[in-house]
Structure formats: structure tokens, C-alpha cells
Amino acid sequence: MTTSRDEVERVFRAEHGRILASLVRALGDLDRAEDALADAWAAAIERWPRDGIPERPGAWITTAARRRAVDRIRRERRERPSPAEPRGEEEIAMIERRLDGEVEDDRLRLIFTCCHPSLALEARVALTLRMLGGLRTPEIARAFLVPEATLAQRLVRAKAKVREAGIPFEVPAGALLAERLPGVLTVLYLVFNEGYAATAGEALVRRELCDEAIRLARIVADLLPGEDEAKGLLALMLLTDARREARVDEDGVPVRLEDQDRGRWDRARIAEGLRILDGLVRRPGPFALQAIVAAVHARAERWGETDWPTVVAAYEALIERHASPVVRLNHAAAIAERDGPAAALPLVDALVAEGDLAEYPYLHAARADLLRRVGREEDALVAYDRALARVGNDAERRFLERRRGRSV
Amino acid sequence: MKYLLLIHADEKLDEAMTEAEMGEIVGEYMKVAEELEADGRLVASERLRPAATATTLRERDGELLVTDGPFAETKEQLGGFYIVDVADLDAAIAVARRFPSVRYGSVEVRPIWEMSEDGGG
Structure with a gap:
């Protein structure tokens, strides 16, 4: 039985964020978690082509990563006994207990860690893609058109800051959640936009950025059901991404909304985006307002049928919150x-x-x-x-x- | 984890304050300090005399240079510090944001390099 590298890669991308997030919670350290997961993948790459992909590849990787995490801790202790960290078998047993569980919001915690405001914005973006999306350093570097060495350095520094500054692996509670959430959503939107709007870079990598941003926005929206702005962002991404195939012609030249072939819009994405938007109950925030504009276009069968009064009203509400020149241009x-x-x-x-x-x-x-x-x-x-x-x-x-x- | 919270503000603003205004601000700092002390989060805290009272030392080529004033002339000066022992950065930020200088100066939050940790990085 043969297994192509592509299939292993597909499983990796699909499972990475979930498994890594639970390892981070149990081990309390990004590097340790990444090392354990890397060991498990190395084992998978060696064995799966020989034995075939296991029935539940995610569970296989999770088990392998947990075993290797504990092996590593044992080995480190033997090699470097530290009087400050007298982690005996008792503590290893505790880590094993933590590794056993998988908490539903592990990924949400990790999103808040990676998007912590004490990290520079570009570090937040890189860390989010690396930790939760499982994108590798060269892919992130290509997507953001920075040299690989620069991106690698950025990730090393960001991880060191998380560890040394004591950035928590927690979803902020109460008023702090309201303060932090917009920053998280902004990072996710930045990732999405980089994938959607950039006209440079490889098409495949850009596609992955959009898919990843949508996936992460979905996690945030699902796990924080009371937060309408998270849903607004998800709706905005879905309604925008629905137009992907129609937005450039065969030569890669952008096609204006009014000239796009609406038959090529992704109806499933649109239906989901509209459904989410219809479920919002609070006064719409900036992302929900942009989603309302995208929804107007999605609903119009032809450019001539666009509901302009609703678009104008949405832009006026946006200007009221923050009169950025680009929003004013769209309003005009x-x-x-x-x-x-x-x-x-x-x-x-x-x-x-x-x-x-x-x-x-x-x-x-x-x-x-x-x-x-x-x-x-x-x-x-x-x-x-x-x-x-x-x-x-x-x-x-x-x-x-x-x-x-x-x-x- | 232990964090050093550095209180920065423009001393000219302090000088311009009335005694009543200053008393109110000192009261705010004391209230935070008392709460920290009550549940064991406060390791140390001190208010510093103005930057003009500072002396800065540098040894270059074996020669000790002693100069008047702080190490750098800046718009805001270090006016005091707190060392707190709390769970993580968010807990430290929760303390730091309550200091009045957040509103008219700034507070810098620095993790302390615990001597028991190995190299740190």
C-alpha cells in the first residue's frame, strides 16, 4: 500500500492546529509542543507510506506526539537535572494527565496567545499562521514576500517573548475579552486580505491564507457564540471569498464588481455568509458592516439591482465609527x-x-x-x-x- | 512570575499639580499597593526622587565617568517602581493599567529574569 506525501501533507494541514493547541496547553510551552509534534510527523512520514494511513490519522498523531513529549521531558531531566525544576515522576504523571484531555477551546486559547497585543503585529500574523495553520516558515515567507531568514527570526523572537514575558494560554475573561477580541479579529482579517487582495505571490499560497483565515474565524465565531463581531468577520470572509473565481480574468487582471460574471460566484459560501449575517442581533460592528455591504452585492443578481441605499447607510455607519480615507472613498x-x-x-x-x-x-x-x-x-x-x-x-x-x- | 512595573511620567506635570491633585494621585497608587500587599502579590515598591537627583556612572577605558542626571534625557522620567508576583503577563497588565501614570505618562511591564531559570532562552 502506498501513501503519497501529499496525503500526509493534507492530514498535517487539517490536524496541526488542533493537536498543537492541546500540546501547548498540557506542556505550557510553544517550542516543546512544536518539537513533540514534529517528532510525531517524522514518524508518520516514515511509517505511513509503508503501512498506510491509519484509520484515524489525527488520533495516531496525537498519541505519538504525547508519547514523544513525555520521552523528551524524561531525557532532558536525565541529561540536565535542574534543582529549580525537580520534576519527578509525579510531575510527569501530571503532564500525562493534562495530555490525555483535549479541551474544546484549546485552539481558541492559542489564538489569543498568538494575537496578544504585546507582540508586534507582524509577529502575531506569523505566529498565528505557524502555530494554528501549520504553515511552514518558507510558505509564510512567500505569502508575505519577506526573506525566509527574516521570517524565521521573527518566529523565534515571538516564541521567546511568549515564554519570557509570560503571555498566557488563556481566553481572556470578562471585560478583557471585549478589549482583546477586536485585535484577534484584525489579525485574522489581515491574513485573509493578504490571501485575497494581494496580486503578488503564488496563487496556491494565497488560497491557503484565505482558507486558513476562514477556518480560524469559524473557530472564534463557534466558540464565542455571544460575539457578533466574530460572526460578522466570518460572514465578511465567506461573502468576499465567494467572488474569488470571478475577481480576476484569465490573464490575472482584476475584474470590477460590476463586470464580474456572477454565475461564477460560490453560492454555498454566499448562502452560509448570509445565514450567519441574518443571525446577528446586536448593533453591527465594523466587520459586520462590511459584511452587510458584501451581502448586498451577493444578493443582487445584476449590478443594476444593487441596493445602494443599504450600502450607503453601512458606509455611513462605518465612517461614524472610524472615518478612514479608504472607507470614505468606498462611501463616495x-x-x-x-x-x-x-x-x-x-x-x-x-x-x-x-x-x-x-x-x-x-x-x-x-x-x-x-x-x-x-x-x-x-x-x-x-x-x-x-x-x-x-x-x-x-x-x-x-x-x-x-x-x-x-x-x- | 515576577514583573517590574516601571512608572514613567513627565516630572513637569507633577510640578504643575496642586497639593490636592497630587494627594489624590498618591492615594490611587497607595490603594493599588495595599490591595497587592493584602494578597501577597507585592514584592516591593518605591517612589523615586526626581531625575535631577540621579547620578549616572560609566566606566570607559578603565576610567570611571560620574555624571549628573539620568542615563538618558527623555520627555518622561522614571518616577517609581513596583515588583509584583503574579500568574502571567495579563495579570501584570491588569495591575499596571490601574496606575495613574497610564493616563498621563506610561507604565512599562518587564518580566524579571529569575535567577533559578536556566539561561532563559
Whole structure:
């Protein structure tokens, strides 16, 4: 019986976060947990191709990792007896008891550890993907376009900080949960966006980032059922990811929402996203508001049937909370659809005058579109050229050249 | 775990305060310290005299340099410290956030390198 490396890899990806999280709880240390799991995988890679994949591969790995964790602790003690840690058989028995159980919220605890605010944001992202997603260092490095050595160093430092600063493996209780949750959701959204919006990097790795972000958001939403924003984020990811296949053409050039073939949207994802969104009871937070916008698009069979008043209202609620220039730009675009381009132009002109988005090509492109629609073609072409001068890659360039509609 | 909580604030703000305002703030610190002491979490705590009273030593090329003032001139100065023994970083943060200097200065939370630990990393 043969087992391909791919199948072992698939099991690894599916089981990694769950098994590692329970090891972290029992061992109280990220490195020890990773070492034990790595030992177990090494054994699997050796044996499974020979003996076949066990019926319950996750349970096999869990058992192997637990045995190896205890072996390691015993060996360390023999080699380096420490008077400060007189861990005798009694303590090993305690660790074994902890290893035996698997608590439902182990992964949730680990998410809060990896997303602790005392870690730098980029460290939180890397640690979350490494610990919970089981992504390997080279994959994370490729996804974020940083050298492998840099990413490896970032992970080593982050793990050292968790250990040395005493960052807990706990889901914060009470008021602290409300304080910490937005930060966790932001990390997950960052992972998702990196996978969805980035036009650079390998398609396969980006796909995995989105799947992983959705998987983690699902864990948070399921285990914190009272938190509507967690559900809002999950709905937002599902409704956005549903458009993945339609958002770029065969050449990898982005396709605008209005031009997308809606028949290629993933109906199962949309149905799930809408169902989650319909279940929200509290006043929507920032992620739920963005999900409401995504839901409006998902419900419209054609661009012409979009419910613009709802989109405008959602953006206005977002602006009320935090008037970021990008949200205001999206709001202006929705105003253009609801009230016409002449109503939106002053809003976009104000953003240009403020200068925060001066280097953002889509601000100039949005202004160019509006100028063309009000018949100021000469000004529109100047604005398209401003946008084109600021693009980051070839796909964006071709996208904007198409919109400009003339050879540059 | 033990943590050192460093209380930083602009001394000029202290100087500008009325006696009543200062009394209120000192009272806030004392209240936290009393609670910590009551359940055994407080290892030590002291208020420091202003940075102008500091003396800094450096030995370079075998020569001892003694200078007036703190090791670095900064907008905020170290004004006091607490050492607490608590479960983890979140427990230390829960204490640190109650100090008044969080509102107008800052509190730095530093884990203490316990001498019984091996190399630490």
C-alpha cells in the first residue's frame, strides 16, 4: 500500500492546529509542543507510506506526539537535572494527565496567545499562521514576500517573548475579552486580505491564507457564540471569498464588481455568509458592516439591482465609527451609484485635497471614472494617468489601462 | 512570575499639580499597593526622587565617568517602581493599567529574569 506525501501533507494541514493547541496547553510551552509534534510527523512520514494511513490519522498523531513529549521531558531531566525544576515522576504523571484531555477551546486559547497585543503585529500574523495553520516558515515567507531568514527570526523572537514575558494560554475573561477580541479579529482579517487582495505571490499560497483565515474565524465565531463581531468577520470572509473565481480574468487582471460574471460566484459560501449575517442581533460592528455591504452585492443578481441605499447607510455607519480615507472613498463610490456621479465628485475631490491617499492609485481611478461620467473627458484622462503612475504591479496596470480605454 | 512595573511620567506635570491633585494621585497608587500587599502579590515598591537627583556612572577605558542626571534625557522620567508576583503577563497588565501614570505618562511591564531559570532562552 502506498501513501503519497501529499496525503500526509493534507492530514498535517487539517490536524496541526488542533493537536498543537492541546500540546501547548498540557506542556505550557510553544517550542516543546512544536518539537513533540514534529517528532510525531517524522514518524508518520516514515511509517505511513509503508503501512498506510491509519484509520484515524489525527488520533495516531496525537498519541505519538504525547508519547514523544513525555520521552523528551524524561531525557532532558536525565541529561540536565535542574534543582529549580525537580520534576519527578509525579510531575510527569501530571503532564500525562493534562495530555490525555483535549479541551474544546484549546485552539481558541492559542489564538489569543498568538494575537496578544504585546507582540508586534507582524509577529502575531506569523505566529498565528505557524502555530494554528501549520504553515511552514518558507510558505509564510512567500505569502508575505519577506526573506525566509527574516521570517524565521521573527518566529523565534515571538516564541521567546511568549515564554519570557509570560503571555498566557488563556481566553481572556470578562471585560478583557471585549478589549482583546477586536485585535484577534484584525489579525485574522489581515491574513485573509493578504490571501485575497494581494496580486503578488503564488496563487496556491494565497488560497491557503484565505482558507486558513476562514477556518480560524469559524473557530472564534463557534466558540464565542455571544460575539457578533466574530460572526460578522466570518460572514465578511465567506461573502468576499465567494467572488474569488470571478475577481480576476484569465490573464490575472482584476475584474470590477460590476463586470464580474456572477454565475461564477460560490453560492454555498454566499448562502452560509448570509445565514450567519441574518443571525446577528446586536448593533453591527465594523466587520459586520462590511459584511452587510458584501451581502448586498451577493444578493443582487445584476449590478443594476444593487441596493445602494443599504450600502450607503453601512458606509455611513462605518465612517461614524472610524472615518478612514479608504472607507470614505468606498462611501463616495456608493453615493455615485445612489445619487449620480455629480454628487460623489466633491467627496472624492476632498479626499484628493487632503492628500492621505495621494499615492493610492484607486483614488485617482475612482475620480477619473466620475469625471468621465459627468462628461469631463480631458480631466478624466489626466486622473487616469495619475492612477497609472502609482500602480504596484503589471496586473493593476493592465486593469487601469483598460479602464482608461486608450493607449497610454 | 515576577514583573517590574516601571512608572514613567513627565516630572513637569507633577510640578504643575496642586497639593490636592497630587494627594489624590498618591492615594490611587497607595490603594493599588495595599490591595497587592493584602494578597501577597507585592514584592516591593518605591517612589523615586526626581531625575535631577540621579547620578549616572560609566566606566570607559578603565576610567570611571560620574555624571549628573539620568542615563538618558527623555520627555518622561522614571518616577517609581513596583515588583509584583503574579500568574502571567495579563495579570501584570491588569495591575499596571490601574496606575495613574497610564493616563498621563506610561507604565512599562518587564518580566524579571529569575535567577533559578536556566539561561532563559
